Amino acid sequence: MAIDPSSFHDVAAAASAQAGATPAFSPLYQQIKVLILKSLQAGEWKPGELIPSEMDLAARFRVSQGTVRKAIDELAAENLVMRRQGKGTFVATHAEHQVQYRFLRLMPDSGDLRSEGPAERQIIDCKRLRAPADIARALALRAGDAVLQLRRVLSFQGTPTILEDVWLPGGPFKGLTADRLATYGGPMYALFETEFGVRMVRAEENIRALAADVASAELLKVPVGEPLLSVERTAYTYNDVPMELRRGLYRTDTHHYKNELS
Amino acid sequence: MAIDPSSFHDVAAAASAQAGATPAFSPLYQQIKVLILKSLQAGEWKPGELIPSEMDLAARFRVSQGTVRKAIDELAAENLVMRRQGKGTFVATHAEHQVQYRFLRLMPDSGDLRSEGPAERQIIDCKRLRAPADIARALALRAGDAVLQLRRVLSFQGTPTILEDVWLPGGPFKGLTADRLATYGGPMYALFETEFGVRMVRAEENIRALAADVASAELLKVPVGEPLLSVERTAYTYNDVPMELRRGLYRTDTHHYKNELS
DNA sequence: CAGTGGTCTAGACCACACT
DNA sequence: GTGTGGTCTAGACCACTGC
Numbered sequence: 001m002a003i004d005p006s007s008f009h010d011v012a013a014a015a016s017a018q019a020g021a022t023p024a025f026s027p028l029y030q031q032i033k034v035l036i037l038k039s040l041q042a043g044e045w046k047p048g049e050l051i052p053s054e055m056d057l058a059a060r061f062r063v064s065q066g067t068v069r070k071a072i073d074e075l076a077a078e079n080l081v082m083r084r085q086g087k088g089t090f091v092a093t094h095a096e097h098q099v100q101y102r103f104l105r106l107m108p109d110s111g112d113l114r115s116e117g118p119a120e121r122q123i124i125d126c127k128r129l130r131a132p133a134d135i136a137r138a139l140a141l142r143a144g145d146a147v148l149q150l151r152r153v154l155s156f157q158g159t160p161t162i163l164e165d166v167w168l169p170g171g172p173f174k175g176l177t178a179d180r181l182a183t184y185g186g187p188m189y190a191l192f193e194t195e196f197g198v199r200m201v202r203a204e205e206n207i208r209a210l211a212a213d214v215a216s217a218e219l220l221k222v223p224v225g226e227p228l229l230s231v232e233r234t235a236y237t238y239n240d241v242p243m244e245l246r247r248g249l250y251r252t253d254t255h256h257y258k259n260e261l262s
Numbered sequence: 263m264a265i266d267p268s269s270f271h272d273v274a275a276a277a278s279a280q281a282g283a284t285p286a287f288s289p290l291y292q293q294i295k296v297l298i299l300k301s302l303q304a305g306e307w308k309p310g311e312l313i314p315s316e317m318d319l320a321a322r323f324r325v326s327q328g329t330v331r332k333a334i335d336e337l338a339a340e341n342l343v344m345r346r347q348g349k350g351t352f353v354a355t356h357a358e359h360q361v362q363y364r365f366l367r368l369m370p371d372s373g374d375l376r377s378e379g380p381a382e383r384q385i386i387d388c389k390r391l392r393a394p395a396d397i398a399r400a401l402a403l404r405a406g407d408a409v410l411q412l413r414r415v416l417s418f419q420g421t422p423t424i425l426e427d428v429w430l431p432g433g434p435f436k437g438l439t440a441d442r443l444a445t446y447g448g449p450m451y452a453l454f455e456t457e458f459g460v461r462m463v464r465a466e467e468n469i470r471a472l473a474a475d476v477a478s479a480e481l482l483k484v485p486v487g488e489p490l491l492s493v494e495r496t497a498y499t500y501n502d503v504p505m506e507l508r509r510g511l512y513r514t515d516t517h518h519y520k521n522e523l524s
Numbered sequence: 525c526a527g528t529g530g531t532c533t534a535g536a537c538c539a540c541a542c543t
Numbered sequence: 544g545t546g547t548g549g550t551c552t553a554g555a556c557c558a559c560t561g562c
Contacts, residue, residue: 025558027531053547064533069548077339079524085548086540103523202524208514209471209489227471227489233523252470259521261365261495262341262464287539289550315528326552331529347529348559 032061033071040080040091041238047093047193051081054089080201094189094200101187103203103233106162106250107258116156124219125151126178128170135167138234138245146170150181153219160220161255167245172198189235198243203235207257216249229257294323295333302342302353303500309355309455313343316351342463356451356462363449365465365495368424368512369520378418386481387413388440390432397429400496400507408432412443415481422482423517429507434460451497460505465497469519478511491519 036057045051054072058065072089075081079102082090094102101113108116131139131147139147147167154162166188168176173196184191192198208230217224229250237243250257298319307313316334320327334351337343341364344352356364363375370378389411398405409429416424428450430438435458446453454460470492479486491512499505512519 029531055547066534067532070531072548083548084541086542086546088547105521105523202522205521205523207469207491207519207521209491209512210514211489225487227473229469229471229491250471252472257469259367259467259469260464261367261467291550317528328553329551332550334529345529346560348527348561350528 028063029067029070029074032057032063032068033074035061036071036075037080037238043197045091047091047199048095049091050088051091078201092199093193094187095193103189103200103235105205105257105259106255108156108255113156119162120155120158121182122153122155123150123178123182124153125149126176126181131167135245139167139169139242141169148173148176150178152181156255159251159254161251163216163219163249165247169243172196172243198237200235200243201237203233206232208232212249220249220251222251226251228252231257290325291329291332291336294319294325294330295336297323298333298337299342299500305459307353309353309461310357311353312350313353340463354461356449356455365451365462365497367467367519367521368517370418370517375418381424382417382420383444384415384417385412385440385444386415387411388438388443393429397507401429401431401504403431410435410438412440414443418517421513421516423513425478425481425511427509431505434458434505460499462497462505463500465495468494470494474511482511482513484513488513490514493519 036051039045039051051057052060054065054068057068057072061068072081072083076083076089079092082092084090104113107113113119127149128146129149130144131141133143135141135147136143136145141147147170150164150166150168152164152166153160154164173192176196180195181188181191189200192200209227210230212220212222212224212226212228214224216228217226220226220228222228229248229252231246231248231250233244233246233248234242235244235246298313301307301313313319314322316327316330319330319334323330334343334345338345338351341354344354346352366375369375375381390408391411392406393401393403393409395405397403397409398407401409403409409432412426412428412430414426414428415422416426435454438458442457443450443453451462454462471489472492474482474484474486474488474490476486478490479488482488482490484490491510491514493508493510493512495506495508495510496504497506497508
């Protein structure tokens with residue numbers, strides 16, 4: 001077959017048909033990646049589910065298996081999917097035992113979190129309110145929009161260690177109650193997936209040291225003025241849409257925040 | 263040619279010739295990666311230098327270009343080498359302007375470190391001493407072995423912000439003086455590369471909040487008891503050999519420690 | 525222009541999991 | 544055995560760099 005090498009596939013043809021001064025060249029596998037990403041966002045495959053095999057996807061998009069493979073490689077590197085040899089590729093989820101606290105970097109000074117057993121969770125408060133300006137900005141809402149605020153304490157081996165305030169946009173999380181949170185056994189992000197279809201994909205944390213105020217000191221059972229780690233986390237779903245703001249105060253007398261740099 | 267499919271290359275043949283109960287299967291590209299890594303360690307190519315082209319390496323190791331490519335892909339993902347299309351693959355270095363403070367996660371509350379201009383560095387102390395037990399353990403030395411201790415303050419826009427104590431093993435860093443550090447313009451890790459042939463490859467940080475003691479408070483110009491971020495970093499060369507212990511105290515009133523989770 | 529890394533394909537075989 | 548992801552090869556062409 002004598003065919004134009006730049007149009008021997010549907011996707012490739014569509015790419016080269018782009019108009020504009022800059023051709024905006026983008027590799028085929030990147031385009032395939034975007035297409036798979038859209039299916040993930042649209043919920044075509046739910047967290048924990050098996051996605052079609054590389055061969056199937058290659059047939060669907062009319063490209064070779066190698067091209068699909070490279071697209072999935074990148075998605076796997078970003079922790080959006082998980083590959084398992086012999087079984088297939090699965091949509092990543094927070095509900096797995098292996099990656100229980102994927103966004104929690106606090107470690108006991110000896111051992112790891114698993115060796116401490118599960119954390120005891122105590123919900124202090126859960127209420128619906130109108131977003132203050134700073135919260136609204138962080139969640140890409142308008143000031144005054146409905147948000148849920150949740151406050152809880154996590155204790156390890158009987159010692160209160162983390163005090164967290166969580167803000168969630170009211171729309172996507174309509175119907176979330178303190179009771180539902182208290183009765184749910186797994187990680188909070190797993191509940192978000194199963195009950196609200198919101199999967200947190202990545203997060204940013206801004207960390208500071210500050211002195212415990214009266215309220216925090218009481219809840220964490222430390223003296224007022226005790227230095228605490230302030231960890232402000234913004235968590236994002238697909239497409240960099242912020243879906244959670246979380247302000248944590250960590251006691252660091254028996255634990256530390258661990259970070260790997262490379 | 264009728265040849266055994268598992269022995270059509272030197273490296274592959276060597277791999278399949280391994281004895282032992284567990285065949286310890288390792289993909290070809292992983293073995294190639296180890297070989298390239300050894301050349302990097304041995305200093306066959308120095309930081310900043312061009313390594314041989316993929317074709318050359320493929321010829322050297324008697325494998326296909328694709329296999330070399332996959333090995334280099336992983337090295338690039340680990341920031342050990344840097345690829346530049348049309349030019350070649352270079353050994354990574356701390357002396358590049360783009361990645362100036364690769365291990366420093368402190369950011370001004372608005373803008374970034376570059377917008378603040380270069381930090382002012384003030385060396386407080388630099389002395390040779392025998393390693394206390396905890397320092398020795400972190401650096402994989404014996405207690406009492408010679409170490410260099412260095413203390414310095416970094417200021418941004420006139421405000422002292424970071425107080426650092428650095429411990430280095432005496433052997434590899436023989437001859438390092440406060441004067442050499444003061445006159446050197448670039449990042450400390452770049453000096454380590456050019457003068458001592460020590461390239462830091464990755465690091466771990468343990469972070470805590472603590473109250474400023476008298477000495478720290480004076481150097482950072484904050485009240486005694488002010489909450490500070492304590493950042494304890496262990497930096498490693500090739501092969502996970504620890505080469506530096508660094509204890510930093512960060513003021514977080516105008517800056518914060520930024521971490522990306524995924 | 526030649527040389528480099530980057531993309532894409534096609535086909536073979538290997539390792540693993542289920543049935 | 545069948546199907547999955549994982550490895551390896553070989554060859555073609557594209558995009559970028561510098562002579």
